[in-house]
Amino acid sequence: MWEQQLAFWILAVAMGAAALGVVRTTNIVHAALYLVVVLAGAAAQYILLAAEFVAWVQVLIYIGAVVILFLFGIMLTRAPMGGEGRRLDNDQRWGAVVVALFVFGVLVAMLVDAFGGEEIRFGSELVAQGRTGNVGSDLFREFLVPFEVVSMLLLAALIGAVVLARRD
Amino acid sequence: MDINQFLILSAFLFCVGIYGVLARRNGVLVLMSIELMLNAVSINLIAFSAFGREVAGQVFALFVITIAAAEVGVGLAIVLLIYRNLSSPDLDEVDQLKG
Amino acid sequence: MLEHAWLIPALPAVAFFVILFFGKRLPKKGAEVGIIAMTISFVLSIVAAVDWIDRVNAADTGEHGLGAFFGKGFMAAAEGEHAVVAPVVKSVTWWTSGGVDFGVGTYVDGLTVMMLIVVTLVSLLVYIYSTAYMHDDRRYTWFFASLSLFSASMLTLVVASNTIEMLVGWELVGLCSFMLIGFWWEDRENSRAAIKAFLTTRTGDIGLMIGIIILFFTVGSFGVGATNSYALSPGAQHDLLLAASICLMIGIIGKSGQFPLHTWLPDAMAGPTPVSALIHAATMVVAGVYLGARLYPVFYDGFSIEAGGVNMMALIGGITILIGAVLAFVQRDIKKVLAYSTISQIGYMVMGLGVGAWVAAVFHLFTHAFFKALLFLGAGSVSHGGTHHSFDMREMGGLRKYMPITFWTFLIGSLALAGIFPLAGFWSKDEILVNAGSNGFDTFLIVGLIGAFLTAAYMTRCVYLTFFGEYRGHAQPHESEPAITIPLIVLAGLSIIAGIINAAPLGLEKFTEYVEPTFAFPDLVHAEFDYPKAILSVSIAAVAIGIAAFYWFRHEETGPLKGLTQRNKLAHAGYTFLENKYYLDHLYENVIVDGIRGPVSAAAYWVNQHVIDGVVNGAGRTATRVGSFAYDTIDQRVVDGAVNGMAYETGEAGEELRKVQSGKVQRYALWLFAATGVLALAVFITNVL
Numbered sequence: 023m024w025e026q027q028l029a030f031w032i033l034a035v036a037m038g039a040a041a042l043g044v045v046r047t048t049n050i051v052h053a054a055l056y057l058v059v060v061l062a063g064a065a066a067q068y069i070l071l072a073a074e075f076v077a078w079v080q081v082l083i084y085i086g087a088v089v090i091l092f093l094f095g096i097m098l099t100r101a102p103m104g105g106e107g108r109r110l111d112n113d114q115r116w117g118a119v120v121v122a123l124f125v126f127g128v129l130v131a132m133l134v135d136a137f138g139g140e141e142i143r144f145g146s147e148l149v150a151q152g153r154t155g156n157v158g159s160d161l162f163r164e165f166l167v168p169f170e171v172v173s174m175l176l177l178a179a180l181i182g183a184v185v186l187a188r189r190d
Numbered sequence: 191m192d193i194n195q196f197l198i199l200s201a202f203l204f205c206v207g208i209y210g211v212l213a214r215r216n217g218v219l220v221l222m223s224i225e226l227m228l229n230a231v232s233i234n235l236i237a238f239s240a241f242g243r244e245v246a247g248q249v250f251a252l253f254v255i256t257i258a259a260a261e262v263g264v265g266l267a268i269v270l271l272i273y274r275n276l277s278s279p280d281l282d283e284v285d286q287l288k289g
Numbered sequence: 290m291l292e293h294a295w296l297i298p299a300l301p302a303v304a305f306f307v308i309l310f311f312g313k314r315l316p317k318k319g320a321e322v323g324i325i326a327m328t329i330s331f332v333l334s335i336v337a338a339v340d341w342i343d344r345v346n347a348a349d350t351g352e353h354g355l356g357a358f359f360g361k362g363f364m365a366a367a368e369g370e371h372a373v374v375a376p377v378v379k380s381v382t383w384w385t386s387g388g389v390d391f392g393v394g395t396y397v398d399g400l401t402v403m404m405l406i407v408v409t410l411v412s413l414l415v416y417i418y419s420t421a422y423m424h425d426d427r428r429y430t431w432f433f434a435s436l437s438l439f440s441a442s443m444l445t446l447v448v449a450s451n452t453i454e455m456l457v458g459w460e461l462v463g464l465c466s467f468m469l470i471g472f473w474w475e476d477r478e479n480s481r482a483a484i485k486a487f488l489t490t491r492t493g494d495i496g497l498m499i500g501i502i503i504l505f506f507t508v509g510s511f512g513v514g515a516t517n518s519y520a521l522s523p524g525a526q527h528d529l530l531l532a533a534s535i536c537l538m539i540g541i542i543g544k545s546g547q548f549p550l551h552t553w554l555p556d557a558m559a560g561p562t563p564v565s566a567l568i569h570a571a572t573m574v575v576a577g578v579y580l581g582a583r584l585y586p587v588f589y590d591g592f593s594i595e596a597g598g599v600n601m602m603a604l605i606g607g608i609t610i611l612i613g614a615v616l617a618f619v620q621r622d623i624k625k626v627l628a629y630s631t632i633s634q635i636g637y638m639v640m641g642l643g644v645g646a647w648v649a650a651v652f653h654l655f656t657h658a659f660f661k662a663l664l665f666l667g668a669g670s671v672s673h674g675g676t677h678h679s680f681d682m683r684e685m686g687g688l689r690k691y692m693p694i695t696f697w698t699f700l701i702g703s704l705a706l707a708g709i710f711p712l713a714g715f716w717s718k719d720e721i722l723v724n725a726g727s728n729g730f731d732t733f734l735i736v737g738l739i740g741a742f743l744t745a746a747y748m749t750r751c752v753y754l755t756f757f758g759e760y761r762g763h764a765q766p767h768e769s770e771p772a773i774t775i776p777l778i779v780l781a782g783l784s785i786i787a788g789i790i791n792a793a794p795l796g797l798e799k800f801t802e803y804v805e806p807t808f809a810f811p812d813l814v815h816a817e818f819d820y821p822k823a824i825l826s827v828s829i830a831a832v833a834i835g836i837a838a839f840y841w842f843r844h845e846e847t848g849p850l851k852g853l854t855q856r857n858k859l860a861h862a863g864y865t866f867l868e869n870k871y872y873l874d875h876l877y878e879n880v881i882v883d884g885i886r887g888p889v890s891a892a893a894y895w896v897n898q899h900v901i902d903g904v905v906n907g908a909g910r911t912a913t914r915v916g917s918f919a920y921d922t923i924d925q926r927v928v929d930g931a932v933n934g935m936a937y938e939t940g941e942a943g944e945e946l947r948k949v950q951s952g953k954v955q956r957y958a959l960w961l962f963a964a965t966g967v968l969a970l971a972v973f974i975t976n977v978l
Contacts, residue, residue, distance in 0.1 A: 026191060034199050041203050041226055045210035050219065057222050060203070064229050067196070071240040073248045076255075080232070083255050088225065088262050095218045095266040099279040111213050112282055117959055118212035125966040126205035132973050133197045140193045142241050151245050160245050161252070172256050179260035186267035189274075212959045220955070285952025 023144065029070055037063035048110055054092050061085050071142075072152040196237035203230035217269035217279050221262060228258045290337040291344065291377040294395040297333050297405055298444035300326045301412075305437040312430035317420070319430040323437045324416045330444070331409035338402045345399070345803055348374040375808045376401070378514060380450050396450035396513050399803045400582055400651065404447040407658045408572050412440045414776035415567040418666055421772035422563055422673055432472065436567070439465035443572050447579065451511035452501045455580065459497065459544065462573045463490050469568060470560035482556040489553035493543015497580075500536030503529060504587065513583060514808070520586035521811060527590060534591030537580065538601050545577030546632045547639060548609045554632055558624040558680075562669030565624060570631050570665050571658035578638045582651050585642065589811045594645045599732070606640025607736040609633065614743035618750065622680045623668045626751045630706065631661055633740060637721055640733055646724030647813055648805050653717035656787050660705040660714060663780035667699035670769040670777060671755060677764035682754040684762035691766035694774045696756050698781040703752050705784040707745035707830045715827065716788030723822050741826055745833035753838070 036059060043056035061084045068077035150156065161169055203226055210223025232251045239247025273279045304326035312319025380394025395401075416436060423432050442465055446458025464487075471483030505511055507529040508519040519525055541547065546554040557569050568574070581588060581602070592600035613633030620626045634657050641650030672678050674695070675688045689696035705712035708719065718741065726734040760766065768774065805813075949956075 023191070030191065030195060034195070037199070038202060038206075041206040044219075044222055044226060045206055045214065050216060053219055053222060057225060060226060061229060064233055067199075067233055068236050068251075071196075071236050073236045073239065073251070076232075076236060076248050076251050079252060079255055083259050084225075084229075088259055091262050091266055092218060092222060095221075095269060098270055099216075099218065099273040110215050110219065112215045112955060114956060114959055115213045118209050121212065121959055121963045121966065122205045122209040125208060125962060125969075126201060128966050128970045128973065129201040129205070130198060132969070132977075133194055133201060135973075135977055137192075137194050137197060140241065142191050142193050142196075142237070144191075147243065148240060151239075151243060152248065156245055157248050157252070161249050164246070165249050165253075168253060172253055176256065176260050179264050183263040183267040186264065187270050208962050212955055212962065281955060282953060284954065288950060288952030 026070060026144075030067070033063045033066050033070070037067075050096050050110070051093070054089060054096065057092070058085055058089055061089070072144075072148045074152050075154040075157045076152075193237055193241045196233060200230040200234040200237070203227070203233070215280055215282060217272060217281050218266070220281065221265045221269070224265075225258060225262065228254055290333060290340045291397045292379060294337055294377075294397045294401070294405075294448050295379070297330045297337070297409070298441050298448060300330045300333075300441075301437045301444065302441035305434050305441060308430060308434040308437060312434060319433045320416065320420050323433040324413065324420075326437065327409060327413045327416055327440060330440075331406075331413050334402070334405035334409045337397065338406055341397065341399055341402045342803055344377075345374050374398070376514065376806070378450055378512075380512070391453060391511070392451055393454050394450040395448040397448065398806050398808070400579075400806060401448055402803075403651070403655060404579060405444065407655060408440065408443050408447060411567060411571040411658055411662050412436070412443075414662070414779060415563045415666070418566075418669070418773055418776045419561075419563040421770050422669055423561060426561075428472070432469075432561070435465055435468050435472075436563075439469065439568060439573075443576070446576055450513055452504060452513070452516065452584075453511050455513075455583075456497065456501060459540075459576060459580075460494070462568070462576060463487060463494070463544070466490075466557070466568050466573055469564040470557045472561055472564065473559075476559075479559040482553075482559040486553040486557045489550050490543045493540045493550050496536040496539025496543070498540075500533045500538075500540060503533040503536060504584075507533065516584060517586040517808075517810065520584075520590045525590055527593075530587055530591035532591075534588045535601060537584065537587070538605070541577030541581055541639065542605060543577075544580075545574050545635045545639065546609075547577070547605050547636060548612055551609065551613065551632045555620075555625045555628040558622065558628050562624070562665060562672065565628070566662045566665035566669070569628065570661035574631060574635060575638070575654050575658070578635060578642070578650065578654050581639065581642045582647065582654075585647055585806075586811055588642065589645075592643070594643065595811070600643055603640050603643025603730060603733050606636045606638070606643050607733050609636030610640060610736055610740035611636075611743075614740050614747065617743070617747040621682055623671065623682050623685070623751060623755060624665070624680050626682075626747060627661070627664050627668060630664075630744065630747070633744065634661065634706070637718060637737065637740065640737065641721040641724070644721075644725045644730040644733055645728045645813055646721050649717065649720035649724050651805075652790075653714075653721055656705070656713035656717040656784070659780050659787055660702040660712075660784040663698060663702040663777060663784055664706065666773070666777055666780065667695055667702060670695040670773050671699075673773060674769040675764065675766040676762045679762070682751070685755045685760070686758040686762070687756070687760040688766055689756040691760075692768045694768060694777060698774075698777040699756070700752060701781040701784055703748040705788075707748055707834065708741050708826060709745075709830055710823070710827050711785075711788065713784050713786070713788035715823075719823050719826050722826055726822060738826060738829055742829050742833045745830040746837040749834045749837035 040056045040059035040063065044053045044060065047053050047056065061080065065077045065080040065085075068074070068080060207223045207225075207227035207230060210226060211220055214220050214223060232254050235247045235251045235254065237247075239245060239251075269279060272281075272284060276283045301323070304322050307322050308319035312322065315321060376396055376398035378394065378396050380392040382390045383393045384391050416433070419432065419436070423429055426432060439462060442458050442461035444458075446455055446462060449455035449458055467483045467487040470486050471480045474480045474483070501511070504516055507526055508516045510516070520530055543550045554569060554574065558565055560569075588602060589595065592602055594600060594602075610633050613629045613631075613636060617626050617629035617633065620629065634653070638650045638653050638657070641647075641653060668680065671685065671688060671692065672680050675692055676684050701712065705714040708714045718737070722734055722737045722741075725731075725737060
């Protein structure tokens with residue numbers, strides 16, 4: 023299926039570059055925008071894998087809310103918005119590079135070893151699987167309790183954030 | 191498609207996120223890097239969901255997204271507090287627990 | 290009572306402790322405890338005697354069960370006498386060591402019973418006497434405690450069932466003697482006398498101990514009965530028994546004041562008079578004789594007494610009789626006269642044993658105890674009431690007017706000692722002489738007769754100097770109080786009648802019947818009462834008294850013999866020889882002791898200073914140096930260095946490690962991820978590759 027491969031690779035390259043941008047750019051706002059690219063790319067990948075509900079939730083929540091939060095955070099903390107360069111990186115950059123590369127190496131080795139030639143077989147049942155109704159029914163049947171717990175969590179997080187950020 | 195394509199992509203994003211968490215000075219940027227890592231994990235989950243014909247993977251991804259959102263909210267509140275107390279969002283300044 | 294004879298020594302032993310701890314607080318200062326204990330012991334001894342007599346009588350009337358069991362061929366059929374009466378032996382094993390049992394117990398037979406009576410009776414009388422005599426003494430309570438201990442020890446010796454127990458009693462009486470001779474130790478002379486007594490008897494004790502050891506290895510047991518049985522058995526090793534006899538004899542010589550170890554006895558008179566009466570007349574000094582009597586079969590076989598002839602026992606006894614009697618003549622101190630007399634009389638006992646006259650010797654012990662104690666207590670009474678505590682006869686004289694009771698009792702005692710019929714001493718001394726003669730020991734018979742002559746003579750001198758003539762002293766003489774005179778009277782009575790117990794002509798031979806052992810005892814021949822010899826000995830004594838009386842009563846102030854020793858060189862030399870007690874003391878102290886003391890102690894001192902001290906000091910110096918080395922180097926540098934170093938290093942490490950905790954979260958996160966990666970790699974490698 024060459025179309026999927028092509029789509030995948032375009033998306034992958036874009037996401038990779040954007041990710042690198044998030045962590046390397048000297049402008050904070052640019053970093054946020056690069057993050058948007060990554061998130062969007064992720065959503066596209068989900069659609070590629072026939073997980074449409076999740077893809078739209080991703081777009082809605084992440085790009086729609088989380089990034090906005092980030093921008094507010096940047097604004098409220100008076101982050102240096104002009105490019106003041108390398109002041110956004112701390113002393114352990116090189117250590118971080120080493121560690122990151124090392125972990126990447128280990129992961130790749132493991133993945134190659136584990137899932138060497140496995141393939142994802144596409145088919146109609148895959149599409150059926152990703153349907154909203156299917157996901158929803160599983161969510162509210164098998165995973166009802168986690169669902170409720172997560173809602174509690176959200177409530178707690180909400181209250182917590184409010185409490186933390188109060189001025190008094 | 192090889193599943194490894196997705197998996198290695200996710201690994202890559204994860205490691206970039208690691209770099210960001212470790213190397214960035216601003217708290218907000220650290221949070222962004224954490225988002226990167228979480229997304230990588232989500233991609234992983236969805237890929238396996240497609241591979242193993244399990245819908246649970248997608249449900250998990252949903253949960254991850256939700257929790258990530260909550261976590262960003264609280265995290266930013268904390269960064270705000272740090273900024274208020276130290277007049278700088280620089281995480282290097284936060285070393286009161288120095289031994 | 291025969292079974293419980295252990296009570297008799299036990300009571301005074303308990304009294305000793307009671308007096309020691311509580312005596313000072315009691316109304317009579319402890320004396321009552323001693324007297325009560327001794328009274329009870331005396332009564333028990335009487336009971337024991339009665340029991341024994343019953344036992345002998347029962348055996349005689351036909352009960353041969355025990356006799357047959359124990360009789361190793363000594364069913365005395367020869368003289369138509371009694372059956373074998375086994376002694377009552379009770380023994381408990383005290384401890385066992387190397388297969389040898391050390392027991393402690395009692396061995397009660399006629400000899401034991403007789404000794405018990407003598408010891409308890411004389412002790413009791415001495416205690417009563419002491420309440421008056423020692424009345425104001427500074428250590429009154431301790432005196433009674435020591436007396437009780439002595440009595441307990443002597444009684445232990447007497448009832449001992451094995452030689453070790455006997456040795457224990459022997460040594461204890463030696464200790465008590467030491468304590469009591471040196472009772473007034475504030476006076477240096479007394480301490481020296483005490484030490485001399487102790488060391489001299491100790492010298493004899495070496496022989497005793499070696500003898501006991503030889504006996505043990507020969508016989509295989511310490512028991513008295515076993516030893517005696519062995520000695521009489523056909524398989525006995527004569528040479529070993531001879532060796533043992535000689536060694537034991539040395540012990541007897543020491544303890545009983547025989548020649549040549551008699552020198553301590555006169556000096557022992559430094560002790561209080563009750564002590565002299567009890568210990569050095571009636572009881573302790575006869576311990577040697579008792580030993581000889583108790584283990585008689587050993588001596589009988591060892592010295593071949595049966596065969597007649599001169600043996601060590603008789604010889605020593607005989608010599609002692611003479612030298613003691615002769616020395617008694619030149620004493621000025623009344624107690625010393627009596628001391629030499631004691632030496633001489635014990636010589637009679639030892640000689641009696643040596644010539645096979647066992648019953649006679651023991652009987653003499655019995656009677657001698659009474660009249661010698663009487664004489665000593667009388668001397669004490671004289672000093673107490675007559676001369677203000679002096680014993681020097683030059684300060685006495687004419688006391689018979691002032692102290693009648695003392696005079697008469699003393700006179701009775703002297704006559705008994707001299708062997709005048711019918712007093713006690715006659716019967717016992719005479720029997721010794723008779724047996725000596727009949728057993729073939731004619732020499733000793735003559736020695737005994739000479740001794741009797743001398744005895745009568747010196748006692749007459751003594752009596753005269755003390756009680757007749759003019760009073761030469763400085764005090765107000767008066768009779769002593771009843772506590773003193775009543776014992777004198779009792780003993781005088783006994784001196785008169787005690788001899789009757791074994792008066793053969795009267796058909797009374799109680800001693801032979803009840804006291805002579807029948808179990809494990811040689812078949813001795815008892816001489817018949819010999820009228821001629823008896824009359825001879827009494828005559829000799831009477832003649833002696835006559836001559837002496839004549840000399841002193843009539844010719845003291847004038848006469849050819851007066852001042853003889855001053856004028857005549859030979860006589861003077863003789864007198865000086867006697868006065869210096871045959872120079873034996875000089876020999877012992879100056880020649881032997883100093884000769885050893887001089888070079889030997891100098892050598893010993895040198896060794897001590899240079900060799901021993903050198904080693905010790907050297908060891909000390911080395912130890913000090915090692916110690917300081919250990920301290921400085923090892924402790925300070927190495928150990929402390931290690932300890933301090935560890936602490937320091939820990940601190941330094943901590944300082945370094947501290948920097949890890951920078952407080953910076955991202956630094957921690959770096960390490961976290963790195964570690965996770967490494968871990969993952971490790972898991973990957975181990976599980977997959």
